[in-house]
Every structure is written in C-alpha cells, then in structure tokens.
Amino acid sequence: MIMLQNLFRTRPRERLGQPLYELAVRQARDPGFYTALGVADRIDARFELYTLHVLLLVMRLRDEGERGAQAGQDLFNTYVSSLDHALRELGVGDISVGKKMRKLGEALYGRMTAYEGPLREGDAAALSVGLARNVYESDDPAAGAALADYALASRGRLAAQDFDGVVAGPDWAEVVK
DSSP: OHHHHHHHSOOOOOOOHHHHHHHHHHHHTOHHHHTTSOOOOSHHHHHHHHHHHHHHHHHHHHTTOHHHHHHHHHHHHHHHHHHHHHHHHTTOOHHHHHHHHHHHHHHHHHHHHHHHHHHHHTOHHHHHHHHHHHHSOOSOGGGGHHHHHHHHHHHHHHHHSOHHHHHHOOOOOOOOO
C-alpha cells in the first residue's frame, strides 16, 4: 500500500535557483575581475558582473530543455528577489522599492538582451561594446575586450558540461587579462 501511495504522490519540484545564484555570485566576486580586468569595485559594476554570470547560467540551462528552462527561471527569479532584498537592506523604503525595482528590471532586461545575441553567436566585438559601456562606462570597445573573451570562454566551458555538472559547479573560464 505504501508503495502505491509513493507512486502517485506528487513530488515537489527541484528548486535550483538559490544554489545556482550563489555559484554565480561567488564567481562574479572573483578578485581577478577587479584586479586583472580592472572592473571598479562599486555596486553598479558588481550588478553588471552578477547579471553577466546569471545570464551565462540561464542560457546554458535553457539549452537543456524543460528541466533546464525551469532551473533557469528559478535562477532568474532568485536573482530578482535578491535585488529586491538588497534594495531593502540599503534602506530603500517600501514605497520607493517598486520604482527602483522597475528601473533595475529594465536595466537587467536590457543587459540580458544586449549580451545574449553576441554570446550565442560568439561575437566578441559586439559583446565588447556592450561590456565596455555597461561595466567600464567607456565608449572604447577595447575596454570590454578581456571581459568579453572571458564571457565567451565561460560560455564554451559551460556548454561542454552536462546539466548535473553545471548545477554542481559551473566550469567558468579563468579570469585573465
């Protein structure tokens, strides 16, 4: 009887958003970004690196079909929730959080839209332009070239991993200048 109950019981969906988010954040905090690649250690630059790493994982996960798409959505939802939480910790009041979250959401969507095409196509030049503008606040695409190379190398390494490997520990590229 117990076997039949277990057979027909609905199982809770595997929630991967939080652990994947923690892996993305850990990588985005690699000191090499701030030393070797010259990313400014400011909250807006950290937002850019978090967004880039979350996007790399979301893109990889979506390549896995339904299970990966759901994990990617969980990761994205966790990221948005953490942005809301961070605003509140910074002292943004309840009335202002909505407006600030809307602006952050627009920025997040804009970055992901700008980076996804070049990442999928392996277009280092186009990716460099967006990264230079958003991460380095520069009109010189060369400013974003090393970070673009890192992102494309990470994309390739993540693609070479199976789903379980990505979930256990994404194979990020080495941060080098």
